Amino acid sequence: MKNPLFSVALLLLLGIIAGAFIPAGHPPRLVVYLALCGLIASFFVFMRPAVLSSGALLAVVFLAGMIRILSYNDLPANHIRSVAGEQAVPVLVEGKVVTNPVFSRKGMSHPSSQFVLSAEAFQTREGPKSVTGLILVKALAAGRNDLSYGDRVLIPMSLGMPPAKRPDSSFDYRFYLAKKNIYAIGKVRTNMLIERLPGPLHPYTKLRRSLYELKNRCRDFIVLNLEPPHAAILAGMLLGERQYIDDATNDIFLRTGTLHIIAISGLHFTVVIFIFLTLFAFIRLPRRWAYALTMILIFLYGMMVGDVASLWRSVIMASIILMGVLAARRTPIVNVFSCSLIVLLAINPHYIFDAGFVLSYLCVASLIWCVPVTDTWFGVKGSRGIRRFIAGSFSVSASVWLGVFPVIAYYFKTIAPITLLANLIAVPLSFILLGLGMGVLILGIGMPLFALCVFEAIWLVDKVLIEALTLLLKVPGACFPVKDFSLLNMAECYILCAIILVIPHILGRKVKV
Numbered sequence: 263m264k265n266p267l268f269s270v271a272l273l274l275l276l277g278i279i280a281g282a283f284i285p286a287g288h289p290p291r292l293v294v295y296l297a298l299c300g301l302i303a304s305f306f307v308f309m310r311p312a313v314l315s316s317g318a319l320l321a322v323v324f325l326a327g328m329i330r331i332l333s334y335n336d337l338p339a340n341h342i343r344s345v346a347g348e349q350a351v352p353v354l355v356e357g358k359v360v361t362n363p364v365f366s367r368k369g370m371s372h373p374s375s376q377f378v379l380s381a382e383a384f385q386t387r388e389g390p391k392s393v394t395g396l397i398l399v400k401a402l403a404a405g406r407n408d409l410s411y412g413d414r415v416l417i418p419m420s421l422g423m424p425p426a427k428r429p430d431s432s433f434d435y436r437f438y439l440a441k442k443n444i445y446a447i448g449k450v451r452t453n454m455l456i457e458r459l460p461g462p463l464h465p466y467t468k469l470r471r472s473l474y475e476l477k478n479r480c481r482d483f484i485v486l487n488l489e490p491p492h493a494a495i496l497a498g499m500l501l502g503e504r505q506y507i508d509d510a511t512n513d514i515f516l517r518t519g520t521l522h523i524i525a526i527s528g529l530h531f532t533v534v535i536f537i538f539l540t541l542f543a544f545i546r547l548p549r550r551w552a553y554a555l556t557m558i559l560i561f562l563y564g565m566m567v568g569d570v571a572s573l574w575r576s577v578i579m580a581s582i583i584l585m586g587v588l589a590a591r592r593t594p595i596v597n598v599f600s601c602s603l604i605v606l607l608a609i610n611p612h613y614i615f616d617a618g619f620v621l622s623y624l625c626v627a628s629l630i631w632c633v634p635v636t637d638t639w640f641g642v643k644g645s646r647g648i649r650r651f652i653a654g655s656f657s658v659s660a661s662v663w664l665g666v667f668p669v670i671a672y673y674f675k676t677i678a679p680i681t682l683l684a685n686l687i688a689v690p691l692s693f694i695l696l697g698l699g700m701g702v703l704i705l706g707i708g709m710p711l712f713a714l715c716v717f718e719a720i721w722l723v724d725k726v727l728i729e730a731l732t733l734l735l736k737v738p739g740a741c742f743p744v745k746d747f748s749l750l751n752m753a754e755c756y757i758l759c760a761i762i763l764v765i766p767h768i769l770g771r772k773v774k775v
């Protein structure tokens with residue numbers, strides 16, 4: 263087996279997808295799967311041949327994926343899902359704030375606060391009841407902004423299920439929240455009604471709260487010194503705070519296929535790691551210490567930004583690569599890719615239904631397997647200098663677009679061929695924005711006047727980016743909607759892409775553009 267770790271990751275993924283179609287709540291079924299795993303493994307192990315043993319291992323992994331999602335979906339009897347109904351009812355809920363509260367005006371005439379509450383108990387007319395599960399709490403803000411991660415609170419709310427999918431919409435909000443383990447929404451008339459309860463804080467909670475407070479200060483520093491929409495774009499790129507991005511700006515990035523620019527991913531971590539390593543080299547820190555500290559800092563940075571699947575994919579992959587450098591061992595990128603996929607799916611199998619997670623891994627997969635083919639299309643290997651740089655940029659942009667456009671068409675109902683050109687502009691400018699953004703946050707600590715000068719440069723670069731993308735949208739055929747793009751259509755597109763990529767190699771031809 264050439265890449266055993268990739269085979270394990272792929273079978274685990276397929277097992278989770280297969281298990282998602284099996285109704286949860288049947289513990290005997292789990293026992294059957296576990297017994298079947300042991301039976302297959304013991305049968306093939308005693309048969310001895312390596313091929314059969316490998317097949318047994320992959321069968322066990324596949325069934326383990328099914329078991330993982332079935333057990334993950336098997337909710338306890340007192341879960342909030344069994345309490346919340348279609349019609350909202352007034353309840354008094356006690357619980358713990360498990361996300362960084364977000365305050366914004368988007369979608370409401372008045373400022374609102376929003377956070378996720380891990381419910382512990384609630385009071386009803388029948389008396390107190392123990393409850394578990396997550397509630398998305400939405401409260402009208404009334405001048406109060408003192409809630410923090412880890413606070414234990416008592417909240418009078420109107421509790422109900424998330425709204426069901428509308429017939430005229432392709433977006434299922436209830437399904438979207440369910441994949442984040444949120445099965446109820448609590449609406450509060452005003453956050454002044456929320457009562458904080460006393461209690462000790464766990465060391466992890468203190469660390470996470472401190473990181474969120476740092477994030478909030480950085481966000482406020484950006485919003486106060488940079489006008490919209492540029493402040494919103496920079497806050498989204500650096501801190502994952504995308505709630506400030508208006509619909510018009512978001513539409514520009516979506517229709518040009520550059521939405522990944524304002525979502526924290528591997529591209530952003532490349533810049534962040536480069537900045538950390540440059541700073542450590544400047545202060546002459548030993549190489550091993552520099553890499554070890556960088557690993558710690560990117561992990562803390564991930565905790566500060568939040569629980570985003572694409573973010574943690576980058577954290578895990580970057581950490582494995584840095585550990586390989588520290589150990590002076592070559593780490594194949596396929597193994598790094600596979601290891602991060604296994605870890606994240608083991609933690610939360612619902613990630614496979616998250617658009618950001620899927621697109622993040624498809625981008626990396628395209629770079630691994632498609633770029634060697636597209637390099638031949640654009641003649642990268644035989645060119646040098648600026649010509650090689652331009653050809654390589656087109657090759658990377660084409661491979662990533664081929665890898666992600668079917669998924670984008672399925673989730674966002676749009677296909678944007680202009681992405682091939684848009685990324686050639688957006689990616690270099692995003693590197694500049696990220697570097698300037700990190701610099702302005704560092705300068706803001708002790709040199710605020712210099713930081714103001716950097717803010718002007720950020721405004722200029724971001725203005726050029728938005729204007730360039732807006733201009734590209736005016737090109738005929740730049741973007742067009744696809745309203746009825748199904749899973750079958752997505753599969754057909756990937757089959758066609760595979761044929762386009764594989765056929766030239768089979769025929770021994772080099773297609774050059």
